[in-house]
Amino acid sequence: MRQASLPSFVLPAAFFMGAFAVPTVAAAQPTDRIEAYRQFAIEHPGNANAGEQLFLSDKNLVCTNCHRITGVEKSGPNLDGIADKYSRRELIDQILRPSASIKPGYEQSIVLTTDGHTYTGRINRVQKSMIKLIDVENKLIDVQRPDIEEIRESTLSLMPDNLPFMVSPQQFSDLIAYLETLHLAVTTGFRGPDEPVEVPRIKQLVKFVPLHPEEMKFSNPVWCSGLPGAAGQLVVLEHQECKIWRLEPTTSGIVRHLFLDITGQVKYGANWGLMGIAFHPDFKTNRRYFLEHQVQTDDKIVKTAIVERQATADLLHDAGKPSRQLMGVEAPAYNHNGGCIAFGPDGMLYIGFGDGGFQNDPNGNGQNMHVALSKMLRIDVDHRDEGLEYAIPKDNPFLAARQLDPAILPEIWALGLREPWRYSFDMKTGNLWVGDVGQDKYEEVCLVRAGENHGWNVYEGYEYFSSEYHQAGSKFTPPLYAYPHSFGASVTGGHVYRGKKSPSFDGIYIFGDYETRRVWGLKEDAGRVVAVRELGEMPQHPVSFGEDDRGELYVVGYEGTIYRLDLSQSKFE
Numbered sequence: 001m002r003q004a005s006l007p008s009f010v011l012p013a014a015f016f017m018g019a020f021a022v023p024t025v026a027a028a029q030p031t032d033r034i035e036a037y038r039q040f041a042i043e044h045p046g047n048a049n050a051g052e053q054l055f056l057s058d059k060n061l062v063c064t065n066c067h068r069i070t071g072v073e074k075s076g077p078n079l080d081g082i083a084d085k086y087s088r089r090e091l092i093d094q095i096l097r098p099s100a101s102i103k104p105g106y107e108q109s110i111v112l113t114t115d116g117h118t119y120t121g122r123i124n125r126v127q128k129s130m131i132k133l134i135d136v137e138n139k140l141i142d143v144q145r146p147d148i149e150e151i152r153e154s155t156l157s158l159m160p161d162n163l164p165f166m167v168s169p170q171q172f173s174d175l176i177a178y179l180e181t182l183h184l185a186v187t188t189g190f191r192g193p194d195e196p197v198e199v200p201r202i203k204q205l206v207k208f209v210p211l212h213p214e215e216m217k218f219s220n221p222v223w224c225s226g227l228p229g230a231a232g233q234l235v236v237l238e239h240q241e242c243k244i245w246r247l248e249p250t251t252s253g254i255v256r257h258l259f260l261d262i263t264g265q266v267k268y269g270a271n272w273g274l275m276g277i278a279f280h281p282d283f284k285t286n287r288r289y290f291l292e293h294q295v296q297t298d299d300k301i302v303k304t305a306i307v308e309r310q311a312t313a314d315l316l317h318d319a320g321k322p323s324r325q326l327m328g329v330e331a332p333a334y335n336h337n338g339g340c341i342a343f344g345p346d347g348m349l350y351i352g353f354g355d356g357g358f359q360n361d362p363n364g365n366g367q368n369m370h371v372a373l374s375k376m377l378r379i380d381v382d383h384r385d386e387g388l389e390y391a392i393p394k395d396n397p398f399l400a401a402r403q404l405d406p407a408i409l410p411e412i413w414a415l416g417l418r419e420p421w422r423y424s425f426d427m428k429t430g431n432l433w434v435g436d437v438g439q440d441k442y443e444e445v446c447l448v449r450a451g452e453n454h455g456w457n458v459y460e461g462y463e464y465f466s467s468e469y470h471q472a473g474s475k476f477t478p479p480l481y482a483y484p485h486s487f488g489a490s491v492t493g494g495h496v497y498r499g500k501k502s503p504s505f506d507g508i509y510i511f512g513d514y515e516t517r518r519v520w521g522l523k524e525d526a527g528r529v530v531a532v533r534e535l536g537e538m539p540q541h542p543v544s545f546g547e548d549d550r551g552e553l554y555v556v557g558y559e560g561t562i563y564r565l566d567l568s569q570s571k572f573e
């Protein structure tokens with residue numbers, strides 16, 4: 001998304017030049033040999049000290065050619081906290097079959113140049129004039145843009161798949177035992193630097209009740225919310241099928257109706273597709289609603305677009321008129337293009353963009369006020385300024401700064417977000433709650449207000465991350481809450497519960513983690529975390545939370561099921 005781990009084998013959009021996938025030769029290692037090593041490592045515990053020596057200095061394994069535990073990253077990801085992320089079995093598979101699940105942002109690309117050279121490596125930086133690759137030997141390669149003939153995606157990891165067989169099965173098991181020791185030092189969440197908060201489970205866990213029968217499963221749903229004007233009905237968005245469904249409760253169970261199919265208008269693939277919907281505050285009378293999805297322009301550039309559409313007079317279907325595009329922002333990579341749009345209590349539309357992808361925010365979009373990426377934008381869809389399909393609200397926070405630097409985008413409301421995949425406004429207080437997906441160590445929950453700089457890529461969580469784009473005099477707003485990767489690796493922002501059914505949860509922010517599927521409740525008071533509780537574990541990957549017209553909550557499982565969040569047997573205490 002984003003997302004940290006939706007499947008993603010697509011090349012950067014900017015290079016979309018009739019590229020095709022490179023044939024996979026993933027079966028290069030004989031399956032029985034892989035199986036023998038796997039079985040041995042599962043059955044025989046290893047010696048972590050011996051494994052550390054192998055990791056650090058074995059001449060054949062060469063792990064440290066590409067990996068460090070912490071510090072400046074090499075061509076492979078840092079391995080700090082790897083044991084929090086993977087079980088022993090998963091670690092074994094990561095090393096025996098590196099190409100089976102490639103860490104997002106670490107895919108290999110193959111760059112062909114006009115003079116017939118081929119360069120293979122991970123794209124680690126994209127600039128206007130050139131791209132930088134980092135290859136197997138950890139060498140940086142610069143390729144000038146005009147020299148590029150084509151860039152092909154690869155489904156192969158940069159990590160060789162023959163490494164384990166350089167050592168004996170017992171030594172392989174030792175190596176895994178060492179990786180199993182690489183936990184992050186902390187096991188609690190944080191409400192400030194060095195201010196840990198315990199995260200106990202509530203006594204009676206919440207229930208995730210499927211809203212529909214198994215046969216009604218959706219194709220990778222990414223969103224669900226109430227449909228204004230149609231009490232009790234919900235809409236569900238399918239990510240790559242590009243359909244919107246309306247769910248209607250009837251006496252004989254839930255019935256689904258097609259609300260809209262816009263397959264032909266959406267550029268989908270990997271993390272691209274239909275991402276979000278927002279109904280105009282006056283939808284019941286003006287029938288206007290807005291979508292966020294990727295589009296591909298005639299010159300093959302992929303953009304994240306915000307479009308307006310209209311519903312039929314009974315509000316139960318899309319009216320079938322063409323979309324009106326309000327804005328389109330180039331999506332430099334398949335990940336971190338935002339995905340959420342929401343109207344605030346002020347009637348303005350808030351549009352969150354991620355840093356545009358790869359890892360580390362290589363182009364410094366986070367702190368760059370001249371680009372929409374990594375920003376929360378705020379626009380007025382009821383008026384139009386000259387040359388725009390919308391108007392700039394007169395009280396947007398950076399309008400004054402434009403007198404010194406006219407290139408600052410007037411739409412900007414806040415900056416420094418890495419990937420605000422899901423956010424929502426508290427129905428009662430109007431506070432904007434953002435789940436901001438983290439990189440190496442921390443996932444963030446942020447309260448975002450006008451003019452704030454949320455730090456990326458200078459800060460990740462409460463920790464200093466990089467000085468590369470740190471501008472003198474910048475003031476940063478820390479997250480409200482950050483949790484380390486021992487708890488999860490991709491936050492999914494949720495909602496503050498304002499339903500009537502479960503009073504002990506009133507005012508509790510309910511959110512989750514896509515990777516570990518855990519769901520938490522967070523209690524806040526005056527901008528400080530008072531308590532965090534684990535509420536339960538979702539049966540599927542929670543990609544989004546939904547709220548209906550009565551403030552009751554739902555959770556969207558990316559594997560296809562929409563769940564009602566049943567808090568009735570549980571108590572937040």
Ligand code: HEC
Nearest residue numbers: 061062063066075076094098102103106136157158159163
């Ligand atoms: C040529 C460079 C290279 C070498 C050598 C290498 N790796 Fe990797 N490794 C990578 C890259 C790139 C990735 C990320 C892509 C992927 O997930 O396959 C990765 C991924 C991993 C992951 C998963 C990380 C995650 O967060 O998902 C683990 C664990 C790992 N390597 C361990 C090792 C160990 C142990 C060795 C030594 C036996 C090793 N690697 C050797 C490049 C390398």
